[in-house]
Amino acid sequence: MNFLVRTGQSIEADVLVYPIFMEDALDNLSQDLKTVFEGLKSKERFKAELGQVYLFSERLQGEIKDIIFVGLGKKEELSAEKIRIALANVLKKGKELGIESIAVQAISSDKLCFKRTVKAMVEGMALANYKFDKYKTDRKEGKLKEIYILNVVEEKVEKAEKAIKEAEALVEATLCARNLVNEPANVITPKELGKKAKAIGKEAGFEVEIFDEKEIEALGMKSFLEVAKGSDNAPRFIVMRYFGDEDNKNDILGLVGKGLTYDSGGYSIKPTDGMVTMKSDMGGAAAVIGAMKAIAETKLKANVVAVVAACENMISGKAYKPGDIISSMAGKTIEVLNTDAEGRLTLIDAVHYVIEKEKATKVIDVATLTGAVLIALGNTTTGVVTNNEEFYNDLQRASELSGEKFWQLPAFDEYKKLIKSDIADLKNIGGRHAGTITAGLFIGEFVQKKPWLHLDIAGTAWADSDKDYITKGGTGAPVRTLYYLVKEKNSCCNK
Known part of the structure; x- marks a missing residue:
């Protein structure tokens, strides 16, 4: 499974993932996605509680895309461990869908440095992807190959790549x-x-x-x-x-x-x-x-x-x-x-x-x-x-x-x-x-x-x-x- 950094909000992956805080201003969402979120929240179908995952489809840039909202809980309570937990649930949902690629919006927080945030994202997904099945004669290789971390500003790309490298070693x-x-x-x-x-x-x-x-x-x-x-x-x-x-x-x-x-x-x-x-x-x-x-x-x-x-x-x-x-x-x-x-x-x-x-x-x-x-x-x-x-x-x-x-x-x-x-x-x-x-x-x-x-x-x-x-x-x-x-x-x- 490869982790790749992207500076824009590219939608080249099979599923787009938006990590959301319970009190999020939703600056990283388009108006259409903001409307979806507010509707889900009003119906109490998605509250952005820690690890909560909601999958739906939406037309973006003229193309139907699968979207995942994942909850990060309260912004003031964010930790690297909570990021691991949230992104682990994203990975599991992606595997259920049998997809090949996921694109996750980078998480921004005043509580954690950028490298810790990226590392936690990588660790949560990569550790959750593990399965010990070498002795099963009917085992199947997972389809998920690539995970993109999107919307990383240019000056932080090198930091993100170093964080990914260390996280992968761990x-x-x-x-x-x-x-x-x-x-x-x-x-x-x-x-x-x-x-x-x-x-x-x-x-x-x-x-x-x-x-x-x-x-x-x-x-x-x-x-x-x-x-x-x-x-x-x-x-x-x-x-x-x-x-x-x-x-x-x-x-x-x-x-x-x-x-x-x-x-x-x-x-x-x-x-x-x-x-x-x-x-x-x-x-x-x-x-x-x-x-x-x-x-x-x-x-x-x-x-x-x-x-x-x-x-x-x-x-x-x-x-x-x-x-x-x-x-x-x-x-x-x-x-x-x-x-x-x-x-x-x-x-x-x-x-x-x-x-x-x-x-x-x-x-x-x-x-x-x-x-x-x-x-x-x-x-x-x-x-x-x-x-x-x-x-x-x-x-x-x-x-x-x-x-x-x-x-x-x-x-x-x-x-x-x-x-x-x-x-x-x-x-x-x-x-x-x-x-x-x-x-x-x-x-x-x-x-x-x-x-x-x-x-x-x-x-x-x-x-x-x-x-x-x-x-x-x-x-x-x-x-x-x-x-x-x-x-x-x-x-x-x-x-």
Whole structure:
């Protein structure tokens, strides 16, 4: 799907789209279209509420054209996220019509810079256009090929084209993550995930190194290997490096993605319904791979090392068991009380590695870690545990650009007591209460006081149904937020 900028109000597309505010002056509409709008409004058939779409036909310049009015809601409440939602609904209506091209009038707002507006338009439509149907034998290619953004003044054409280019890079990175999550576990094994990362790195421009099980053992990743040893599919440790800031070589962000390509729960086995979507338990890995793709392709001035401890959590005579005491790369011992609390056991070795071996100065781990975060925050918000308020504030600023939602959970010392073991240094679960917090703090025991963010995406990495620009299956969260966090904390309007 190509996005093209036009300076006039060309009507070369199959459908013309007019984004409208509830209190719009309608300066961008012809008198005929103003009359249509006022009639629809008086009959309460179109109020320009957010995401509301109305399709009709009208004669323009002597030709019958299909027209879409799409509501943007109240002008003073406009945000980039609302633009994404509105334009996603336009895209869906266009696909229903089976058309080849759409022309959308550019949105003008005092609340958002022009680049953010254009980016949001592109992101909303391109993300909503995604569908994972590669295994359907009767799948059909979509007809929609071109989307025009109209009425862009001459002096803003270059800005619009740059915004489109960045938005397309972010969309491709997000869809890359969605694809990785949506692939079944018999396709994306740990070894195959490593191959995928290597291919993506080669194309995007970042280095990828893959460690096999012998090399993982040599590194001393005992906790990771305990989880991995129950499966016939051998683990892989994936290291991705991008160095785009030569002036600050010692400033390195470490991204750590949970890479359970399948999680049966081990001997603490999940029920069947709980296992069906466990191909998505590598959503954190997919997110950091996608983020690395966007960071490298747009050549951000930053140094980032992303790591993934990829394995399966399965049952066999070799598998670890409840009651076992295991060690870790950091040397700390862990009492295993539940083999379905495995993600944190892989993450701690990955976190220790990225600090000790790659010299990361800040760390973000991204993981589909706990069902408890769904109980607390639902599927709209990612839970965050951190040891650094300034770092969390950076995340919040990035989320304002991405539209993805985050919420900080408390990390009081009282919670840390819940993961202390009587017979080892730590235990891998803290009991029924505060499960998301104690899981995060377990990982926090290995961050060596580095500024750290733990993002629990168990509720946001997977969608059970389509909604706005999110499609059923893997969502690609939080690829775009990680990108903006790395982008030197600058608004897109500053470039």
